[in-house]
Amino acid sequence: MSAVEEKIAALGLKLPQVVPPLASYQPAVRSGAYVHTSGQLPMVDGALPATGKVGAEVSAEQAKELAATCALNALAAVKSVVGDLDRIQRVVKVVGFVASAPDFTGQPGVLNGASELLGEILGDKGVHARSAVGVAVLPLDSPVEVEIQVEIAE
Numbered sequence: 754m755s756a757v758e759e760k761i762a763a764l765g766l767k768l769p770q771v772v773p774p775l776a777s778y779q780p781a782v783r784s785g786a787y788v789h790t791s792g793q794l795p796m797v798d799g800a801l802p803a804t805g806k807v808g809a810e811v812s813a814e815q816a817k818e819l820a821a822t823c824a825l826n827a828l829a830a831v832k833s834v835v836g837d838l839d840r841i842q843r844v845v846k847v848v849g850f851v852a853s854a855p856d857f858t859g860q861p862g863v864l865n866g867a868s869e870l871l872g873e874i875l876g877d878k879g880v881h882a883r884s885a886v887g888v889a890v891l892p893l894d895s896p897v898e899v900e901i902q903v904e905i906a907e
Contacts, residue, residue: 771830810896
């Protein structure tokens, strides 16, 4: 087991299987030293644990937990391309989308769930640039979607 996966286990988490694509795309692709993931939903065992808009049907706190699940799914997608998460040199960018009620403005706080988990797992390698975007709706009525870009060591 890689050191990164040991850290995930120490946090009481498990790296999931890669979430199968919902349409015509790959969960992650490598280009040179970088791996870009597709947007990852907070799928757990093939299902969304919650649906709806953040600030309405889903609380900001619950959405923050869902964003962490998205980040874990993104790491699984990275592993599917590079084989070993210990090869991550750094997380370069995180982009997160939050299906938001019209008056909800806490998107950055929701995306902290993904950012904080990546920092816990990867330490300084998990420090990244980020965008947090509020949107009207996401696939399958998911409250959150997260994609990451990582730099990989040769």
